[in-house]
Amino acid sequence: MSGECSLSGPEADCIQLAHGGGGRAMARLLESLILPIFDDPELDRRHDGAVFEVAGPLAFTTDAYVVRPLEFPGGDIGSLAVNGTVNDLAMCGAEPRYLSVGLILEEGLPLAVLRRVLVSMRDAARAAGVRLVTGDTKVVDRGKADGLFINTSGVGRVLAPAAIGPARVVSGDVVILSGDIGRHGMAVMAVREHFDFESTIESDCAALAVPVAALFAAGVTVHCLRDLTRGGLASALVEIAEAAVVHIEIEESRIPVRADVGAACELLGLDPLHVANEGRFIAVVPERDAELALRVLRARHITAGAVAVGVVRPAPAGQVFCRGELGVSRVIDMLSGEQLPRIC
Amino acid sequence: MCLAVPGRVLDIAGADLLTRVGRVDFGGVVKEISLAYTPDAEVGDAVLVHVGFAITVLCEAEAARLLAELESLGEWGGGEGDP
Amino acid sequence: MRFREVYRDGAAARRCAAAIARSLTRPWTLMEVCGGQTHAIVRYGVDRLLPEGIELIHGPGCPVCVTPVGYVDQAIGLAERPEVILCSFGDMLRVPGSRGDLLAAKSRGADVRMLYSPLDALALARAEPERQVVLFAVGFETTAPATAMAAYRAKREGIANFSLLVAHVRVPPAMRALLEAPDNRIQGFLAAGHVCTVMGYEEYFPIAERYGVPIVITGFEPLDILQGVQRCVAQLERGAAEVDNQYARAVARQGNLAAREVMAEVFTVAERRWRGIGAIADSGLKLTPAYADWDAEYRFGIVTEAPEAVGICRSGEVLSGACKPTDCAAFGTRCNPERPLGVTMVSSEGACAAYYRYRGTAAGTDR
Numbered sequence: 073m074s075g076e077c078s079l080s081g082p083e084a085d086c087i088q089l090a091h092g093g094g095g096r097a098m099a100r101l102l103e104s105l106i107l108p109i110f111d112d113p114e115l116d117r118r119h120d121g122a123v124f125e126v127a128g129p130l131a132f133t134t135d136a137y138v139v140r141p142l143e144f145p146g147g148d149i150g151s152l153a154v155n156g157t158v159n160d161l162a163m164c165g166a167e168p169r170y171l172s173v174g175l176i177l178e179e180g181l182p183l184a185v186l187r188r189v190l191v192s193m194r195d196a197a198r199a200a201g202v203r204l205v206t207g208d209t210k211v212v213d214r215g216k217a218d219g220l221f222i223n224t225s226g227v228g229r230v231l232a233p234a235a236i237g238p239a240r241v242v243s244g245d246v247v248i249l250s251g252d253i254g255r256h257g258m259a260v261m262a263v264r265e266h267f268d269f270e271s272t273i274e275s276d277c278a279a280l281a282v283p284v285a286a287l288f289a290a291g292v293t294v295h296c297l298r299d300l301t302r303g304g305l306a307s308a309l310v311e312i313a314e315a316a317v318v319h320i321e322i323e324e325s326r327i328p329v330r331a332d333v334g335a336a337c338e339l340l341g342l343d344p345l346h347v348a349n350e351g352r353f354i355a356v357v358p359e360r361d362a363e364l365a366l367r368v369l370r371a372r373h374i375t376a377g378a379v380a381v382g383v384v385r386p387a388p389a390g391q392v393f394c395r396g397e398l399g400v401s402r403v404i405d406m407l408s409g410e411q412l413p414r415i416c
Numbered sequence: 417m418c419l420a421v422p423g424r425v426l427d428i429a430g431a432d433l434l435t436r437v438g439r440v441d442f443g444g445v446v447k448e449i450s451l452a453y454t455p456d457a458e459v460g461d462a463v464l465v466h467v468g469f470a471i472t473v474l475c476e477a478e479a480a481r482l483l484a485e486l487e488s489l490g491e492w493g494g495g496e497g498d499p
Numbered sequence: 500m501r502f503r504e505v506y507r508d509g510a511a512a513r514r515c516a517a518a519i520a521r522s523l524t525r526p527w528t529l530m531e532v533c534g535g536q537t538h539a540i541v542r543y544g545v546d547r548l549l550p551e552g553i554e555l556i557h558g559p560g561c562p563v564c565v566t567p568v569g570y571v572d573q574a575i576g577l578a579e580r581p582e583v584i585l586c587s588f589g590d591m592l593r594v595p596g597s598r599g600d601l602l603a604a605k606s607r608g609a610d611v612r613m614l615y616s617p618l619d620a621l622a623l624a625r626a627e628p629e630r631q632v633v634l635f636a637v638g639f640e641t642t643a644p645a646t647a648m649a650a651y652r653a654k655r656e657g658i659a660n661f662s663l664l665v666a667h668v669r670v671p672p673a674m675r676a677l678l679e680a681p682d683n684r685i686q687g688f689l690a691a692g693h694v695c696t697v698m699g700y701e702e703y704f705p706i707a708e709r710y711g712v713p714i715v716i717t718g719f720e721p722l723d724i725l726q727g728v729q730r731c732v733a734q735l736e737r738g739a740a741e742v743d744n745q746y747a748r749a750v751a752r753q754g755n756l757a758a759r760e761v762m763a764e765v766f767t768v769a770e771r772r773w774r775g776i777g778a779i780a781d782s783g784l785k786l787t788p789a790y791a792d793w794d795a796e797y798r799f800g801i802v803t804e805a806p807e808a809v810g811i812c813r814s815g816e817v818l819s820g821a822c823k824p825t826d827c828a829a830f831g832t833r834c835n836p837e838r839p840l841g842v843t844m845v846s847s848e849g850a851c852a853a854y855y856r857y858r859g860t861a862a863g864t865d866r
Contacts (some may be wrong), residue, residue: 262445267615270439270446294752332444338503339442339465339845340615343421391859397507398721400544407836417640418535418693418747421718422503434652443503450618452648453758464749466586467638467645468616472696472755474538478748483505486722489514 084239084324087181092211093397101209105183114205122205126229131166133157133217134225142185142219145259146274149222150192152350155279156301157226158200160380162281163353165232165288168200168246172225173207176215189220199281209309209392228281231288233336238315245384246362247320248355250283250369251276253329255306257347258336267340273332278351283368283375287355292365296356307346307406308354308393311383321380322404345394356384420466422474423449423485425459507719511825512548515725519732520550527735528554528684529728530820532670533639533691534561534698535719541853543721553728556679556684556820557850560691562668563590564842564849565773566676568805570666571596574626574635577664577799577854578609579645585614586620586628587635590846595839617649624653624661629817633795636664641693643667644758647765647858650786653793664795664802665785667772667788670694671702672782678710685820687731689724690715692746697762699754703742765790767839774807775815797844813843824854831855 076290090097095405107116114122137153161168174191177186197204234240262271280299287294294317298308305327313320329337329344335345338365351374362380369378392404423440428451436451440463443482447465451457454470463470531537537557540546546555559565575596577653578585579731585601592601594614605611610630614620614731617634634801636646646663677683689701695716703714713734717727727745732740744750765788773785786794796802807815810828813844824830824843834840836855841847 075786124476145476273445330444335443336445338421339445339447397542398509398512398543398548400547402542402544402857405856407860418533418639418719420641420689420693420696434648434655450616450648453644453755453761455757466641466693468618468650469645471641471644471693471758472749472751475748482722482726482745482748483626483792486511486515486726489511 073244073369078160085183087177087179087211088184088214089179089211090155091177092209092272098209099334105187106190106207106209108140109187110148112203112205116202117416119120122172124205126227129223129230131161131164131228131230132225133160133164133310135160137222137224138218139229139260139374140218141260141263142189142210144263144275146255147277148192148222149188149278150335151190153198153222153224154193154196154204156199157224158202158279158281159299159353161280162284163299164230165236165284165297166228166229166230167285168202168226168281170205170227171202173196174223175206175207175209176217176223177185177211177219178210178219179211180213181219182357182404186220196279196386200281211260213363228322228367231268233288234294236294238296241301241312241356242295243318243384243386244359245295245356246359246380247309247322247382247384248365248369249305249327249379249381250280250355250360250375251351252333253300253331253349253352254329254337254344254347256350257290257304257342258333260348261336262393268334269339271332271336273330273336276334276349276351278374282352284353286368287352287365288374290368291357292361292368295358297353298351302348304344304346304348305354305391305402305407309404311367311408312356313392317389319385319389320382321385321401322334322394324394324396326381327381328377328379345404394413418466420471422462423465425463427459428457435440438463440470442484464478469471502653503661503720506718506722506819507543508722508848511720512540512545512725514549515729516808517723519553519725522729522736523550523552525735526552526554526733528687529687529731530556530558530559530685531689531717531724532674532701533694533719534846534850535693536560536691536717536724537850538848538853539719539721540724542859544722545724546574548725549728553732554727555815556695557823558820559673559773559818559845560639561818561843561848561850562642562848563588563594563704565668565775566591566594566637566666567772567774567802568596569802569808570635570664571600572805573800573802574633574664575604575609575756577598577605577633577795577838582633583631583633584610584612584623585635586614586623588637589613590848591635591637591666592844593845595630595845598731609612616647621649621653621658621661622648624658630660632659632690634663636663636665638667639670639694640667640698640762641691641696643762643766644697644755646685647758648767650790651761654790662793662795662798663786665766666764666785667707668773669768669782671706672779673773673776674706676776676779677783678712680707681821682821685712687712687735688714689731690714692716692718692750695750695754697744697755697758699752699759700742700744701752704766707740707742709837714742716742716744716746716750718749745826751791760809772804773818777801777820811839814840814851817843824851827851831859
C-alpha cells in the first residue's frame, strides 16, 4: 500500500498503527467514523458482545474477505463481506439476522476508502435485512494487509423444514441455476493491472436470502443449496457430486453467460464455468418441484434468469459431465490452484 | 498455444505506424490493442488479436467461403441423418 | 462475434464428420501441431465425432511445455534478485524447473508478475526506473513478433533497465524432427494456424515434398479442425502431399510481412532443446548481436542446461505424439494437475492437462 498520508494536524487522513491500539485514537475512529456509519443501537452500546434472542434452530457461519482491488465495478470488499455471509446463511436454509464485523486495517489505508467500504456494508446490510451488531478493529503494519481484510460471521434462523445438504440429493433431481455466471470474476479482472479492459460488466454481488426464503414459503422441497463463489459453477457442482456420491449432467447450451462476460473470458482464455460469482446459487430440487421452483425464482429480480441446467443421475458417481455444442460430453472438475489467465 | 481472439476495430489513434493503437471490441469488452503489425487496418475491420497485438485483418470473404463450403457438405451427401 | 460461434455449430460439425467418414477407405494417422488445437479437440470432443480409422496424434505444440528446464531455472534465479521484476505469461508461472516454479519463487518473496502483453513489461520498465525488468519470452512464432516489438522499442527509446530472456521456438523444424524419428507414424499434418498467420506457409512446401505428407494449415475452432481433417484425408485418399490453407480467413501465403520484418531485425535462428524431445537444429530464436544490450543472458548470465527429471513421467513421449496421456501409467493416479509429474500436465495447453480436465480419468467418459 503506497499512499500519501498526511500526518500533520490532529486529523490524519489515513489509518495509523495507533488506530488499533485500544487507546484514544481507536476510540476516536470508532466514534467519528465506524459507529455513525453503521448506526446500530446494539453496536452503539459499545459492549464486548451483542446480546439478542432468536427462536428456533440456528445457522451460523463465518468468512473472510481479501479481494483485491478493494473497489471494483458493482461492489467493494464491504458489500462482498456482508452479502457473502448473508448468502452462506441462506444456503443453510436460514433467514439471516445478525452479523459481526472484524476489520484488519493496513497502516496507510486512506480513511476515504474505509468510509466508502463502511457505507457499502451498511447499505448491503440494510438491503439484506440484517444488522451489524458487534465488531472488532485491528491495525497491522504497512505491507501486511493489502489495504483491508474483513471477517464477518453471521447468525440466522433456519426456515427449511428439513435439513438441506448433499446427503438429500438423489437421482432424478433437477439442478437449477439462479442466473447468468461469471460477472463478478470478470468485473474484478477488468480493473486488474495489465489485464484491464473497458466494459460495463459489474459484479453480481447481491443478497440471496429473499429468493431462498420464497422457495420455502412456496412449499418447494429443497434438497440442496450452494452459492457460487470462487471456483464458479464447476466447483459448486463437483462439491455436491462428490459429497452426495452422485453423477450430475449439465447442458452447456442451457448455462446462461452474458455476451460481454463470455467475450472477456475468451479474451483472457478463462472458462466461465470456473469464474467467480457473488450473487448466484444452485438449488437441487426433486423433479416434481422444478417447475414451481423456477416460477418462484423468476418472479424475483435477483433470480429472474433462473434456469434448469442439469439433472442428477446415479453414475458415474462423484463426477460432473457437461454436454457441449457438438453433442459430446466433457468432464467438469474444480481447478487446482489459482486461475491464471491463459494467454498462450 | 497461440490463443488469438477476433475483435472489431472501433477507433484508431496515433499517426506513427509503430505506436498506432486501436480500441478493439471483442463482443462487449473493449481493449486497446497495438496495430503496429496491421498498418492497413481500418475502423470497422475485424482483426485477430494475440497478446495485445493485432496479427492480421480477418478476411470476411474467406470466412463466408468456408461457411458456405461447410453448408454444402450436407447437400450432396444427403439423407444420411446424424451419426 | 461472427467469427466465433458459427465455427462451433453442432449440426455442421456432424455433417463434416459424416463427410469424412464417407471419404475414408483405410485408416489414417494425423497430427495436429498446436496445443490450442489439442485443447479444442479434447474440449469439444472433435476426436469423438471422427470416424474410427482416423487417429489424431497430439503434437508438441505447447511452447510452455517444451521450454528447457535451464531457462526456467534461470528465470527463477533472476526473479530472486531483489532488483529484478520478472515478467511472463500466466502459464509459464507454474512450469517446474529444477527447484520449483516461478509461483513458488513468488511466494518466497521474488517479484514475479503476470502479463497480458510483452509491451506491459516495457511499460513497467518505464514506470520503475530503479528496477531491472526482465521479460521471460516464451511462445511460437505467433508470439515472437510481440516480443520483438518490445525489444525494438526498448532499443529505439533507449530503455536500459529492460532485458529479455528469450526462449521462443519455431514449429517447422520440430515437424521435420518428428518426421525423421524412426518410429514416426504421422501421415498428415494439421499445421498451426496462428503461427502461419505470422510466418505464412512457404516453409511447408519443402517438408510436404520431402516427406510426402499433406500439410493443411488449420484454424482453432472445432469446425476449422474438422474441415482441416477432411481436407487432409481427401489428399491422403487421392495420394497427394500438398500444402493447403484451410484457415484462409486468417492466413496469407506470405504471412504478416510487417511482423516478419521486425522479427528478422530482432531475432536470429539458433539450435534449441525441446523439453522431452531433445535438441532440434534451427528451432529456437535468440536476440541478434545488435540487441545484445537487451539480452538477459548477456546481462545476467548464459542459460546452462539442466537435467530433466527421469522417472515414470512420459511427457516427452506425449509431446512427440508417441503416446497418449491415457497410455501413461501415472496419468490420473500419481500425476494430476494438483501434483503434476511433468510439463504436459502442468501447462493448461499440455495434452495431459487437456485430457485430465475434459475427459477425467479413463472409465465412464465414453459416450
